[in-house]
Amino acid sequence: MNCQKSSFLIIVSSLIVAIGAFCEKAIALSPCNDNQLQASYNSSSSSYHEYTVENKVCSIDLPGCTQDFVFNIMLSQVRFIAPTDQVTPVQNCKITILDIPGPFGEDPIRTTVNQNQYSITNYTREDHALHPGIVNRTVIEKDGHIVISTFGEGEGILPTINENQAPDLWGDVDRGLIREVRLRLPTCTNKISGAYQFANESISVNAGDKIRIRASGSIRLGLFAGSASPAGISYGTSYNHFSNALHGHLLGRIFQPGMQDLEGWFSVGNGIDMVAEVSGMLEFLVNDSDPQNNSGAFCVEIENLGSG
Known part of the structure; x- marks a missing residue:
């Protein structure tokens, strides 16, 4: 083997190793080590969209109405973090299968939980009809109330419809959560x-x-x-x-x-x-x-x- 060919093979091998290491690092930095999840988006993209929806859950004047209390209830059932009827508990890095209306098939999301920030983030996976996109739901205190703040963004299809339907979609999810909170709030003597x-x-x-x-x-x-x-x-x-x-x-x-x-x-x-x-x-x-x-x-x- 001549020296030029040998040097070329060494360079190629080194590049392959470097690329492999880079990919492994990128996967490790991805939420839940899932390389199908996209965490950042280009706001200049023609398909970029974002929305914020906020709904009051309860007044802090009510004993027991706290961020911690509401967040724990939100984690108690998947139907409080996404548009689904599923009642299993929310788990960090768990995949949930949704069903977006239309001929799209299954629509998987993966959820991360941030207990310190009272928030969860849903990431679409590649088979999701609206991929790529994320939805972050955070329990905040605002103007004397505990509030669910839902922020969504992405670069998937139907950006305008996605933005316009967000208030109704997440309003339905929040109504179920609000009912559960009111059922569980302690009565105070x-x-x-x-x-x-x-x-x-x-x-x-x-x-x-x-x-x-x-x-x-x-x-x-x-x-x-x-x-x-x-x-x-x-x-x-x-x-x-x-x-x-x-x-x-x-x-x-x-x-x-x-x-x-x-x-x-x-x-x-x-x-x-x-x-x-x-x-x-x-x-x-x-x-x-x-x-x-x-x-x-x-x-x-x-x-x-x-x-x-």
């Missing part, structure tokens, strides 16, 4: 309003009673501080009743006759187990001294286990 200066609920307890308290829900604290769970948020201490507790933190006390307004309060947060040292009325307070711009409420569930 004791609501602690964020708009009250002092406790607006009280429950009688006796000395020695074992008390279990659990709190949930969300309160929007004024115009700028944001929303807080019963644990409260870091937002300075200027508007706190107590500087040693987070802003919006849920507090409790057993009221005794003659107590001053800010006397006897202890931390409750998301919940505590305690033994009542005295008899009296169990009261609650949100750690915010200027509640006039607040909205929402905490839901406080109290179980009195008695003194035994």
